[in-house]
Amino acid sequence: MQDFQLYWNIVRDEAEEILYKHCKNCGKTVVFKDTLIRRHNANGKNIYRYAIYKCEKDHTWNQKLSVYKTYTDHVKVYDTKEEKDLPKIEEMNLEWNKLMDKGICTISITIQNIIGNKHRIDKTLAERIPDLSRSQIVQRIRDHSILVNRETCKPSQTLMKDDIITIKLK
Ligand SMILES: [Zn+2]
Incomplete structure (x- = not known):
């Protein structure tokens, strides 16, 4: 039995990508x-x-997403540090067939960061597992070979921070 651990930052939200301002x-x-x-x-x-955010002419606008309290001793304080190190979706695709070949039985994915509350599990997995279609993913959710926080879920369930998706490979 081999497990494979992944940590995802879901920072893209189709609905929030463009806005009129x-x-x-x-x-x-x-x-x-x-x-x-x-x-x-x-x-x-x-x-x-x-x-x-940038307009067509490259003018920038910053949208405030969240506020954290600082604790003087034990929290890193960022000073206008750009978070370019967040992996892009393309770099985090899950290569299903490769993992099967390696003898991986279970994949567990921790949602470390998520922006927006409209990320359906079926759509998110379909975007990140190119080897599987959305209907194959829906089938696996219904088969209970895909769980969220060790419980069965619906394809329409939305993902939240700290959720753990478990996928059994067959
Ligand atoms: Zn402008």
Whole structure:
């Protein structure tokens, strides 16, 4: 029995990728696109996390995503550090057939970070497991060979931070 551990950061949310907003520099309402770059700004007691959006003319706008409290001793304080080191989806694809060949029996995926609350399990897995179609994934969810937090789930279940997806390979 061999297990395979993965940690995913789901930072892409189709519904939040584009938004219409007034651009100060363009002087009108334009389309802003999420660059998927996240930035932390430390300001005294708080750490602010921003998503960086750009309009067509490359003007930036930072959307505040969350605020963390800082604890002087044991928390890393980010100083406008760009989080470019978050892996992209392409780099985190799960190679089902390769893992089967290696004799892996169970894959467990921890959702470390997630932005948005609209990430369905079936769609997320289909995006990241190119070897399996969405209907094959739905079938496995119904077979109970895909579990969330050790419990059965529905294909429409939305993923949350700290969820653990367990996939049994057959
Ligand atoms: Zn602009």
